[in-house]
Amino acid sequence: GESVGLHLPTLSVQEGDNSIINCAYSNSASDYFIWYKQESGKGPQFIIDIRSNMDKRQGQRVTVLLNKTVKHLSLQIAATQPGDSAVYFCAETYAGNNRKLIWGLGTSLAVNP
Amino acid sequence: DGGITQSPKYLFRKEGQNVTLSCEQNLNHDAMYWYRQDPGQGLRLIYYSQIVNDFQKGDIAEGYSVSREKKESFPLTVTSAQKNPTAFYLCASSPTGANYGYTFGSGTRLTVV
Numbered sequence: 001g002e003s004v005g006l007h008l009p010t011l012s013v014q015e016g017d018n019s020i021i022n023c024a025y026s027n028s029a030s031d032y033f034i035w036y037k038q039e040s041g042k043g044p045q046f047i048i049d050i051r052s053n054m055d056k057r058q059g060q061r062v063t064v065l066l067n068k069t070v071k072h073l074s075l076q077i078a079a080t081q082p083g084d085s086a087v088y089f090c091a092e093t094y095a096g097n098n099r100k101l102i103w104g105l106g107t108s109l110a111v112n113p
Numbered sequence: 114d115g116g117i118t119q120s121p122k123y124l125f126r127k128e129g130q131n132v133t134l135s136c137e138q139n140l141n142h143d144a145m146y147w148y149r150q151d152p153g154q155g156l157r158l159i160y161y162s163q164i165v166n167d168f169q170k171g172d173i174a175e176g177y178s179v180s181r182e183k184k185e186s187f188p189l190t191v192t193s194a195q196k197n198p199t200a201f202y203l204c205a206s207s208p209t210g211a212n213y214g215y216t217f218g219s220g221t222r223l224t225v226v
Contacts, residue, residue: 008153034214043119043203043217044156089155091214098163099207100146101215105155 008087010108019077021107023090028071030092034101035064035075038087047075047088077109085111115140119204119218125226126191126198134189134221136204145187146215148203149173156203162187163209191223199225 013019025033031052036044050057050064050073057064063076073090087108091101117138126132136145147159158171162181176195181187187206191198201222205215 008155036214041201041220041222043205043219044215045217046214049214099144099209099213100158100161103156 008105008108010110012110012112013080015080015082015111015113017080019075019080019084019109019111021075021077021088021109023073023075023104023107025071025073025090025092025104026102027092027094028068029094029096030102031095032093033064033066033073034091035062035073036089036091037084038089038106040086044089080109080111082111082113085109117204117206117216117218119202119221121221122219124221124223126223128225129193131190131192132223134191134202134204134223136187136189136218137185138187138206138216139185140206140216141184142206142216143184143209144207145181146205146207147171147177147179147187147189148205150201150203150220159189159202198223 034049035047037047038044048059048062048064050066055066061078065074087106089106090104093099093101120135144163146161148156157173159177160179162168165184168181178190201220203220204218207213207215
């Protein structure tokens, strides 16, 4: 399944399916992007990052894609598991704002067993 | 193990009282941040500090105060001037300079009673 970020929508997927979470970032000067996972009642955890000189980066079961032309970032989770249920945030930063992260509103991922 | 510690995990405050949330890190990070998160919402920056004895207001600083007397510590005081303080408060730290993500604490849930 897919969703569009920045509005905290809910994406519901079946266990074992692939998930795609989308994020439309705001600043064309942004050159570093991060995905975080936040489980209920906990602080966000770093998942994966990507620099603007790349368009794809892979981790363990996760892939981040960056399309600078349309200012779009996506997080793909392969073989989604119940433990992946959480809110996912994208964040961007650029040199002109003291490297403070600019946060998207998040997407809630619900994995159905 | 290196990390960032927030305390207490839960805090109850009577109206009109100031309360101080603790944030300590042993990651040797220069920058520290305080965020507020309301239910179903994203992260909003309250204050940040990039070096000892210096800090800047974020997007929602009114009713809050901070200090940065030590590199390891960045306490946040929620004053009686904050009209709606009930929220989940997150502290984070990061190295300064190039592209780095933030490391978050586990959060403090503040409730006004």
